[in-house]
Amino acid sequence: MTELPDGDARPDSHNPFSAVPIEIVVSVGKARPLVRDLMRLGENAVLGLDRRVEDPVELYVGDKLVARGELEELEGDVPGQLAVRLTEIANLRDELG
Template sequence: MNAITGDMPVDGAVAANFRLLQDVDVRLTVEIGSTHLTLRELLALGESSVIELDRQANELLDVFVNGTLIGRGEVVTVGDRFGVRMTELVSPEKRAAR
């Protein structure tokens, strides 16, 4: 802190603001693909139905935070659960352009 003006240094203010935000909950969503169905097609779905998506099997998955694309990744297993290994991050400039 500046003894004369009482102002915090810019780096200190940024660090303090970042610490405040670290515990804010966000929703992370991974999208494997999408498709359009008619209501008739949706109602015809059963337990053994297969829905074809608009993405190739070898394509990366889109990773969103609060609805904003932040990167892409691939499916991995972590013990007996699925996970996503991030392979690509979207720059803040590209996120703002969307």
């Protein structure tokens, strides 16, 4: 992964694929409970993850890691809405070539 460059990335207006929406999954951590423990979980149960609150999150498109970032609260009309500030982006050209 490489650091994000300073400045804004602008979509290529001549490429028809630039307007196609994609789904990005943000992974905050993983849990590996035993099935019996998972079956005992109920409302208000707490499932511990393998990460801490201040650890970076990972952004995936499909199964490809595309970036890492930090969770933060989005400023605006909806209090508590989460956002991700990107800190690293993957060099996808290396993976495709």
